[in-house]
Amino acid sequence: MVQQRTERRYRQASLTDSLTGIGNRRSFVEDSENMLRHCQVQHRPVTLLLCDMDNFKQLNDRHGHQSGDHALVAFCDVTIMRLRKGDIFGRLGGEEFACLLPDTTTEAAYQMAERIRKEFASCSRVAGVSLSISIGVASSAEAGYVLDSLIALADKGLYEAKGLGKNRSVISQPI
Known part of the structure; x- marks a missing residue:
């Protein structure tokens, strides 16, 4: 019994981002792949939001990593308040996050x-710096039910958002 609890605690720790308390990349991938299989069988739409904090390196360089950490936690707090039960949210690494939204059309996503994006930009200031986020949006209707394909398509939208001046969301279209 004690060994099972210990193993459960270690497993949970291995799936949780220690700074933000949300799922880490491993957790996000495992949960998302399960969700995608389930949605594909039931022909349910799924949409992915790929989020990247704007000017994060400059924030860290100018104000220190503690300020960067505060910004990451603030983004997670805002995002968690907007997500529904059943949505999957994880930190992929650095300042990049993803949300997998089952039963969600591209427009709703x-x-x-x-x-x-707007809530984070309006309420988030760290070390006197206004913060913003860029988001790429991709749907299973365009990318299918393969996580790598959804991420690649959302990444295309994310880079388009960055190229258009940051602090925006872009629905990515397949090539």
Whole structure:
């Protein structure tokens, strides 16, 4: 019994980002792949939001890593308040996060991305610096139910958002 609890605690720790308390990359990938298989069988739409904090390196360089940590936690707090039960949220690494939204059309996901983006920009200041986030949106309708394909397509939208001046959400279209 004690050994089972210990193993459970270690497993949970291995799946949790220690700074933000949300799922880490491993957790996000495992949960998302399970969700995608389930949604594919049931022909349910799934949309991915790929989020990247704007000017994060400059924040860390100018104000220190503690300020960067505060910014990451603030983004997670805003995002968690907007997500629904059943949505999957994880930190992929650094200042990059992803949300997998089952039963969500591209337009509904875009609206959610915009709510997250606007709320984060309006309420988040760290070390006197206004913070913003860029978000790429990709749907199973365009990318299928393969996580790597969804991430690649959302990444295309994310880089388009960055190229258009940051602090925006872009729905990515397949090439």
